[in-house]
Amino acid sequence: MAEAKSNKVNMKTLAKVLNVSIATISKALRDSHDIGEETKQRVIETAKLLHYVPNPYASSLRKRSSNTIAIIIPEIADSFFSQAINGIESIVGQEKYHALIYLTHDSYEREAQMFADLSSGRVDGVIMSVASNTKEIRHIQELQQAGVPIVFFDRVCEDIPTAKIKTDDFNSAYMATKHLLEQGCKNISLVTIEGYPSILQAREGGYKKALTEHQVKHKEQNIISCSNKYNQENIAFLKEHIDKIKPDGIIATVEHLATTTYLACEELKLNIPNDIKVVCFTNQITAAILNPPLTTVLQPAYDMGRKAAELLFGHLAGKPIQLEKENITLPSKLVVRDSTRAGD
Amino acid sequence: MAEAKSNKVNMKTLAKVLNVSIATISKALRDSHDIGEETKQRVIETAKLLHYVPNPYASSLRKRSSNTIAIIIPEIADSFFSQAINGIESIVGQEKYHALIYLTHDSYEREAQMFADLSSGRVDGVIMSVASNTKEIRHIQELQQAGVPIVFFDRVCEDIPTAKIKTDDFNSAYMATKHLLEQGCKNISLVTIEGYPSILQAREGGYKKALTEHQVKHKEQNIISCSNKYNQENIAFLKEHIDKIKPDGIIATVEHLATTTYLACEELKLNIPNDIKVVCFTNQITAAILNPPLTTVLQPAYDMGRKAAELLFGHLAGKPIQLEKENITLPSKLVVRDSTRAGD
DNA sequence: ACGGTTTAAGTAAACGTTTAAGCAAATAAA
């Protein structure tokens, strides 16, 4: 078998070997019908033989498009986001695109910095979940005005006219709260984190609606905002809250708050579900084997990622998709387990 | 404030505006001392004013280096890998590099495909954990011979002479097994997954060493290979094993096997730790709140990722680092919890 | 005043593609 030269083989090499012009090589490889069938075959064969791989940067420069997208998310050590990435990746790979990953760590400054960089044309599109403390959205607007399509998922930015893939935060918080009420809770706290205006509002809204429907008066003090990190301070902060408010039900709105809540209850010697019932928004498979098994709001992470990617790639492929018209909501599912079973 | 033009601003634009040559712009921005201090300032100022961002593809093409690395891992919905990515990212961001992410889903074919693509010069380096069914390593060798530095972490490929960041699989399996033996187990099963020759061998070795030291004869039937997916079949498969072998201790070697094991035991009405003790290699924070809290081998995921990135970037920056000499082992930690407490 | 060095620029080629435009030969249409 013929071996590839150790020095880079490019179109020039192929052209020389086959004694045709570089243009012929390029067109043959892109299956242009400028080129005769026989020549095409010879080019393709030789390219394979010499292990020719096109230089993506030359191609991107010339075509002014990169076959690359950016995935911008707050963090990655979170089952929701990692599952969403799986969904995105299922399309990216199939479309022969490449994905750059950027973690904002929930910092607006980093997010803005990343967007500034992307205005260079580095990517053909962006799939993102905004940072929790992003209030100013100029960086996003500017990239969009520069012609880079953006698709939001989960933590969307309502003020940007583009595709948004959400889950039914309002309704699932409503269902979760209703469930707690039906299990006998009278004093339910909503444990949330700083920022995320749109998600927060939706979940808070659903929570309040359920309370109202059950003639329970909502008290502001029942909503507590933790920092978006899993750490000892949050546990202490939550313990203090529980100690003071004595809730008999807790809705934890992000994944890592499940552990925080369980540990806080344990330290306070509160029994779940007898003393206090807990439901959490999380996709962790371990929910089923917790002590006790945790009632969860299971978000369609994979499907959200996948749908976001489908829209972006559909748009990039020139399909008649008006991103700003796409406002998709995929349902979350309340999975009831022992952490909310009615006591005796 | 002057607004950026809506059409792309490049060096030509700046050159025209400042009435200097393109070369001057380029040199000024790279702080060459070919250029006078005053001119440099004018260039930098104008670039900022017009929101100039260099085209990375033109730059990569010309410089034949991309300021981009590839992260190639089997999967991402796994706390070990996502934490490792956090570690990698902590360096990537700081070095102003970009990270392309590729998921092999443990498929050799996909992995080989990705490597073929990377031979185009798309990335300056690779950080990877090999797929479980990768036996043939030509794709890796070829990329390396093409001059792309590769750093392995966790699931390394022993036959490639380059940097490897591992954790002490042998020793931590040894410690875990010893711990189970000391807690009174006499019949310990090792639950593992297909593939991963080097990791598997190390963990199996540590497991056997502990058994031998405690005069327990090892039986091949005590090692069970599941598929590397969290699903119902694996639970059934493990149940069958437990039912047949009746182990009083289980060492689960990858994260998702924790849930599999717990559910299998639950379905078999086996009490952990009284009937059977369990320890699992996992980094999930929920380990502490499982029923019962799970004894884990906690791997230094973040540090492994970070170290891998440090080596790669050190090498790329031209520091005198001989990658093939770097064979680093970071310690895992056995975190003892109730799933292995001695019964009464 | 003269050669030599330093400073601060500019010129132009190169990186590897893609593609508009051109052209000769073959084929079809008249």
Add this chain to the structure above:
DNA sequence: TTTATTTGCTTAAACGTTTACTTAAACCGT
């Protein structure tokens, strides 16, 4: 037979940088 069209290929410019080389002026020592 002549004219148009198609086929199959080539030429050359362009994408936006970087950089080796050139140049012109200024400065400096003798």
